[in-house]
Amino acid sequence: xxxxxxxxxxxxxxxxxxxxxxxxxxxxxxxxxxxxxxxxxxxxxxxxxxxxxxxxxxxxxxxxxxxxxxxxxxxxxxxxxxxxxxxxxxxxxxxxxxxxxxxxxxxxxxxxxxxxxxxxxxxxxxxxxxxxxxxxxxxxxxxxxxxxxxxxxxxxxxxxxxxxxxxxxxxxxxxxxxxxxxxxxxxxxxxxxxxxxxxxxxxxxxxxxxxxxxxxxxxxxxxxxxxxxxxxxxxxxxxxxxxxxxxxxxxxxxxxxxxxxxxxxxxxxxxxxxxxxxxxxxxxxxxxxxxxxxxxxxxxxxxxxxxxxxxxxxxxxxxxxxxxxxxxxxxxxxxxxxxxxxxxxxxxxxxxxxxxxxxxxxxxxxxxxxxxxxxxxxxxxxxxxxxxxxxxxxxxxxxxxxxxxxxxxxxxxxxxxxx
Amino acid sequence: xxxxxxxxxxxxxxxxxxxxxxxxxxxxxxxxxxxxxxxxxxxxxxxxxxxxxxxxxxxxxxxxxxxxxxxxxxxxxxxxxxxxxxxxxxxxxxxxxxxxxxxxxxxxxxxx
Numbered sequence: 001x002x003x004x005x006x007x008x009x010x011x012x013x014x015x016x017x018x019x020x021x022x023x024x025x026x027x028x029x030x031x032x033x034x035x036x037x038x039x040x041x042x043x044x045x046x047x048x049x050x051x052x053x054x055x056x057x058x059x060x061x062x063x064x065x066x067x068x069x070x071x072x073x074x075x076x077x078x079x080x081x082x083x084x085x086x087x088x089x090x091x092x093x094x095x096x097x098x099x100x101x102x103x104x105x106x107x108x109x110x111x112x113x114x115x116x117x118x119x120x121x122x123x124x125x126x127x128x129x130x131x132x133x134x135x136x137x138x139x140x141x142x143x144x145x146x147x148x149x150x151x152x153x154x155x156x157x158x159x160x161x162x163x164x165x166x167x168x169x170x171x172x173x174x175x176x177x178x179x180x181x182x183x184x185x186x187x188x189x190x191x192x193x194x195x196x197x198x199x200x201x202x203x204x205x206x207x208x209x210x211x212x213x214x215x216x217x218x219x220x221x222x223x224x225x226x227x228x229x230x231x232x233x234x235x236x237x238x239x240x241x242x243x244x245x246x247x248x249x250x251x252x253x254x255x256x257x258x259x260x261x262x263x264x265x266x267x268x269x270x271x272x273x274x275x276x277x278x279x280x281x282x283x284x285x286x287x288x289x290x291x292x293x294x295x296x297x298x299x300x301x302x303x304x305x306x307x308x309x310x311x312x313x314x315x316x317x318x319x320x321x322x323x324x325x326x327x328x329x330x331x332x333x334x335x336x337x338x339x340x341x342x343x344x345x346x347x348x349x350x351x352x353x354x355x356x357x358x359x360x361x362x363x364x365x366x367x368x369x370x371x372x373x374x375x376x377x378x379x380x381x382x383x384x385x386x387x388x389x390x391x392x393x394x395x396x397x398x399x400x401x402x403x404x405x406x407x408x409x410x411x412x413x414x415x416x417x418x419x
Numbered sequence: 420x421x422x423x424x425x426x427x428x429x430x431x432x433x434x435x436x437x438x439x440x441x442x443x444x445x446x447x448x449x450x451x452x453x454x455x456x457x458x459x460x461x462x463x464x465x466x467x468x469x470x471x472x473x474x475x476x477x478x479x480x481x482x483x484x485x486x487x488x489x490x491x492x493x494x495x496x497x498x499x500x501x502x503x504x505x506x507x508x509x510x511x512x513x514x515x516x517x518x519x520x521x522x523x524x525x526x527x528x529x530x531x
Contacts, residue, residue: 193474193506193509196509209509209510209511210474210506210509210510211510212474212475212478351473352473353440353441353442353473353475387442390441390442390475391441391475393441394440394441394444394473394474394475394476394478395474395475395478399478399481399482400478402481403481403510403512406512406514406515407511410514
């Protein structure tokens with residue numbers, strides 16, 4: 001019987017270096033372009049766990065992380081990985097610097113952990129960076145893009161990327177061009193089934209695949225109870241632009257008015273890079289509202305306790321860029337959620353197995369109603385928590401990274417067969 | 420989801436029926452683990468009556484396939500229903516399995 005493509009049949013070579021179970025195939029050196037903690041650029045936590053799990057895959061000899069340079073200090077170091085800090089948010093030189101670093105370190109393939117604003121919120125820097133996967137492929141380095149959102153699904157004006165209709169049109173057009181550029185990678189992995197369909201139908205893609213988000217850790221069954229004391233409504237994220245908390249604060253006030261007097265509203269996280277000072281302005285605006293807690297940036301170690309303390313996690317978004325990393329986190333900790341009915345967002349997350357109570361975006365009374373459904377019904381709260389836990393932990397990231405490795409092996413095999 | 424199994428020669432034939440998603444994977448994994456513990460030499464999974472499958476269930480199939488391979492057990496999927504075929508096309512993971520009957524051949528063969 002031939003070795004299973006995902007079989008854990010690691011062998012160790014004479015120098016202790018891993019060799020593949022497949023004859024004639026040496027273990028892989030995989031590059032990963034990503035943001036990493038302690039920097040706070042988006043997808044840093046996903047990147048951290050991606051690298052951590054990739055480094056433990058049996059067919060991986062080494063992970064070379066092309067990490068971001070930030071003011072927070074050198075990127076986190078993980079066992080089995082080495083960091084090459086070689087790009088910076090909003091630096092127009094990122095394309096050349098990353099390509100240079102890849103050529104110097106010679107990985108077998110490079111995985112990009114991307115959303116559209118990974119390399120910057122300034123148009124030239126942000127756009128140039130997204131050309132990197134295509135350039136690497138042209139140079140013969142297989143590139144796999146894990147793409148967390150699609151520009152097609154973003155309302156450019158609402159998201160704060162465009163001030164008027166004409167600019168929004170230009171941004172959409174640029175977004176489509178950049179999507180085509182990203183599809184020049186060998187493989188584009190998206191986390192939602194209908195994104196694959198969209199890339200196939202709208203862009204004629206033949207290299208888009210589904211690769212689920214994956215849960216960061218293999219978690220034990222959480223408690224679905226809530227701690228004693230005031231019941232907490234949690235909202236968590238990088239705030240500003242289309243993720244604002246004003247509607248949530250108004251909904252919270254509505255709940256207080258309707259007799260829910262044992263509540264606390266916890267606004268977790270910091271400002272979006274696009275909206276510095278946003279949360280300070282919120283705190284001033286609602287200074288007279290009791291029971292609001294602003295946590296500021298939440299360190300990785302403090303995230304579990306924060307989620308576990310919540311009776312309901314609210315998503316007061318007015319646009320979405322697809323499924324949500326925060327939703328996956330809420331699921332991992334068995335929390336009930338209140339979600340906006342935006343476009344096909346509800347269908348998308350229900351396809352992934354999540355369930356919540358739903359509200360009309362921008363409508364505080366509707367949001368208050370959705371949260372009250374959970375707060376007033378312990379059975380519903382627990383049922384939603386259990387469902388969301390099952391959805392979020394269905395596939396641990398340790399399994400998803402093996403899918404990526406298998407795709408890389410297939411790409412390398414196809415390259416070899418063409419030579 | 421229903422799982423029905425029968426012994427066949429030195430292996431087992433299993434038919435999965437209904438919705439196969441994140442809420443069902445624990446039962447499926449347990450069922451396969453039991454078969455491997457019993458010393459089954461061949462496991463054939465009939466997926467013709469699965470009317471919904473998500474990526475968590477696909478991961479469970481992969482997990483089972485890998486566990487079987489590590490135990491030296493032949494693991495075969497058979498007669499994929501349309502929803503199962505679609506998830507294989509979306510993920511391009513068909514090469515991880517031995518498939519009998521309606522095998523997948525989506526556009527995902529051209530990755531490079």
